[in-house]
Amino acid sequence: MKQIAIVICNYNYERFIAEAIDSALAQDYPGTRVIVIDDGSTDRSREIIESYGSRIEPVFKENGGQVSAYNLGVEILDTEFAIFLDSDDVLYPGTVSEVMRQFEQHGVAKVQFRLDVVDDAGNLTGAYVPNTEPPADCASLLKKGWLYPSPPASGNAYRVGALKRVFPVPESGINRYGADFYAIYGAALTGSVATISRSLGAYRVHRSTTPSVSFANSEQITKAPKAFRERWATLRDIAHERLNLELPSAFHDFAHEKAYFGSSLYQAPVGARWRWMLNESRAYLHSIVANPFWSLKKKAGTLFLSSLCLLPYSPLSDFVIRYITNPLARRGTVEQ
Structure with a gap:
C-alpha cells in the first residue's frame, strides 16, 4: 500500500494542536503517517505533542519560521504523498482515502479540496475556499503569470517527488512565512492538478x-x-x-x-x-x-x-x- 504523511507544522498553537493531530489520526486510510514539526514553540505545545507517544512522529526544532518547517518536512519525507496541515486546521474523516483515490485515478502532482471556513471557536461561518475551480493544467496558466484558485495550505495533497523538486526554499526575509505559496504553485509546475469540489477539511480564521x-x-x-x-x-x-x-x-x-x-x-x-x-x-x-x-x-x-x-x-x-x-x-x- 502506498504511504501518505500528514505533516503538521506548529508554532505556539497549544489551543488547536490537539484537534489537528486528532483529525489526522482519525483518517481511515491504513497507510497514513502523522508527523508533527514544532517550530520552537514557547507555550505548552511540546507537552501536548509528546503526550501522543508513538502514535505520531514528533520533530522539535528551533524557531525559524514556516518556510524552515516546510523545508525540514520535505527533506525528511520518505512517503510518496503528503499533506501539510496547519496546526489550527483540521481534516474531516475520510479525507485521505478520497485524496488517494484521486492520485491513483489521475496520476497528478497535486490534489486540492475545498475547506470550510470556521471561526476561532471552530464554528462554521458558511463560507468556504476556494470558490472557483482551476483546470487540470495549471502550469500553462502559471507560465502566463496567472495564479490559479487554490485553497490555503491544509487543502492540498502533494506527490512528494514534486515538492522535492521545488524545496528547499530560501528562508530569509519575507520567506519566514508563506511556505504554502511555493508548494501550491511550485507543485503545479511539475504536473497536473486534480480538484475535489467538496469540503474535506476546515480552515480556521482568527479575527474579530x-x-x-x-x-x-x-x-x-x-x-x-x-x-x-x-x-x-x-x-x-x-x-x-x-x-x-x-x-x-x-x-x-x-x-x-x-x-x-x-x-x-x-x-x-x-x-x-x-x-x-x-x-x-x-x-x-x-x-x-x-x-x-x-x-x-x-x-x-x-x-x-x-x-x-x-x-x-x-x-x-x-x-x-x-x-x-x-x-x-x-x-x-x-x-x-
Missing part, C-alpha cells in the same frame, strides 16, 4: 467580528501584496534553476489585486477613490476582465460592484469594498 477588508490570517492587507511579489520572484528563480521553466516577471491574481483595492479605497474620501480608479486600477481591472477562471457573469458582477465604490455615499462604498475583498463580511461573521 469587526467589519474589515482583511481576508488573511498571517499577514496584514497592506503587507500581503509586497510579500506576494517577492515570493513570485523567488518562485521564478526556482522554476528557472530547478525546473528549466521561465515564468514572466509579473503575475496576475485577483486575490492579490483586491488587497490593493481594499487598502487603497476603504474609508477613503470620494476624491481619493476616483483618483485611484482613474490612475492606479489597471492591474485590478485586468485581474477581473482577463481572468481565465471566471465566468462572464462573475466578471460583470464584480465590475459593477467595483463601480459602486465611486459613489459619494461613504457607507455604501465601504460596504461594497468589504463585500468584494472579504467574503465573510457579507455574512456578518468573522473575517479571514
Whole structure:
C-alpha cells in the first residue's frame, strides 16, 4: 500500500494542536503517517505533542519560521504523498482515502479540496475556499503569470517527488512565512492538478467580528501584496534553476489585486477613490476582465460592484469594498 504523511507544522498553537493531530489520526486510510514539526514553540505545545507517544512522529526544532518547517518536512519525507496541515486546521474523516483515490485515478502532482471556513471557536461561518475551480493544467496558466484558485495550505495533497523538486526554499526575509505559496504553485509546475469540489477539511480564521477588508490570517492587507511579489520572484528563480521553466516577471491574481483595492479605497474620501480608479486600477481591472477562471457573469458582477465604490455615499462604498475583498463580511461573521 502506498504511504501518505500528514505533516503538521506548529508554532505556539497549544489551543488547536490537539484537534489537528486528532483529525489526522482519525483518517481511515491504513497507510497514513502523522508527523508533527514544532517550530520552537514557547507555550505548552511540546507537552501536548509528546503526550501522543508513538502514535505520531514528533520533530522539535528551533524557531525559524514556516518556510524552515516546510523545508525540514520535505527533506525528511520518505512517503510518496503528503499533506501539510496547519496546526489550527483540521481534516474531516475520510479525507485521505478520497485524496488517494484521486492520485491513483489521475496520476497528478497535486490534489486540492475545498475547506470550510470556521471561526476561532471552530464554528462554521458558511463560507468556504476556494470558490472557483482551476483546470487540470495549471502550469500553462502559471507560465502566463496567472495564479490559479487554490485553497490555503491544509487543502492540498502533494506527490512528494514534486515538492522535492521545488524545496528547499530560501528562508530569509519575507520567506519566514508563506511556505504554502511555493508548494501550491511550485507543485503545479511539475504536473497536473486534480480538484475535489467538496469540503474535506476546515480552515480556521482568527479575527474579530469587526467589519474589515482583511481576508488573511498571517499577514496584514497592506503587507500581503509586497510579500506576494517577492515570493513570485523567488518562485521564478526556482522554476528557472530547478525546473528549466521561465515564468514572466509579473503575475496576475485577483486575490492579490483586491488587497490593493481594499487598502487603497476603504474609508477613503470620494476624491481619493476616483483618483485611484482613474490612475492606479489597471492591474485590478485586468485581474477581473482577463481572468481565465471566471465566468462572464462573475466578471460583470464584480465590475459593477467595483463601480459602486465611486459613489459619494461613504457607507455604501465601504460596504461594497468589504463585500468584494472579504467574503465573510457579507455574512456578518468573522473575517479571514
